[in-house]
Amino acid sequence: xxxxxxxxxxYLHVSDLVDAMLHIRSRAPERLAFYNIGPDDEGVSVxxxxxxxxxxxxxxxxxxxxxxxxxxxxxxxxxxxxxxxxAALGWRTGMDSAGAVRRAVxxxxxxxxx
Numbered sequence: 001x002x003x004x005x006x007x008x009x010x011y012l013h014v015s016d017l018v019d020a021m022l023h024i025r026s027r028a029p030e031r032l033a034f035y036n037i038g039p040d041d042e043g044v045s046v047x048x049x050x051x052x053x054x055x056x057x058x059x060x061x062x063x064x065x066x067x068x069x070x071x072x073x074x075x076x077x078x079x080x081x082x083x084x085x086x087a088a089l090g091w092r093t094g095m096d097s098a099g100a101v102r103r104a105v106x107x108x109x110x111x112x113x114x
Contacts, residue, residue: 001063002071005047009079010038013100016093023091038081039093039100046071049101056109 020037028035047065054061069077095103 001046001050001065003046003066003068003075005045005050005063005065006069007046007071007075007077008043009046009097010041010043010081011049011097011100011104012038012093013095013103016095016100019094020086020091023089024086027089027091035086035089036081036083037086038083039095039097040083040087041096042080043078043097044101048098049105052101052105056105057112 016039017037020035024033024035024037047063050063054063093100
């Protein structure tokens with residue numbers, strides 16, 4: 001893994017993304033507007049994500065971590081979205097970042113195993 005896995009970012013499942021876009025389209029007061037779409041939590045670490053993938057796809061695999069809290073040049077160790085404008089329209093995610101990661105991993109593993 002690039003970096004030590006402590007990078008932390010919010011994640012959104014694609015079903016929540018589509019739901020948010022439809023919600024904005026039906027409720028936004030202006031025809032052209034910009035909204036940050038994301039969960040209102042602090043996200044999960046890259047380490048958590050990697051551990052979920054290993055547990056679901058290949059439990060005997062090991063993860064080798066790099067050094068430092070950045071994965072690549074220009075990486076940001078922590079990301080947060082200002083989702084207050086979207087929340088004011090009455091929208092919330094159906095799952096938090098951890099749930100979005102778990103669901104996506106489960107869906108991808110199921111698809112790959114066919």
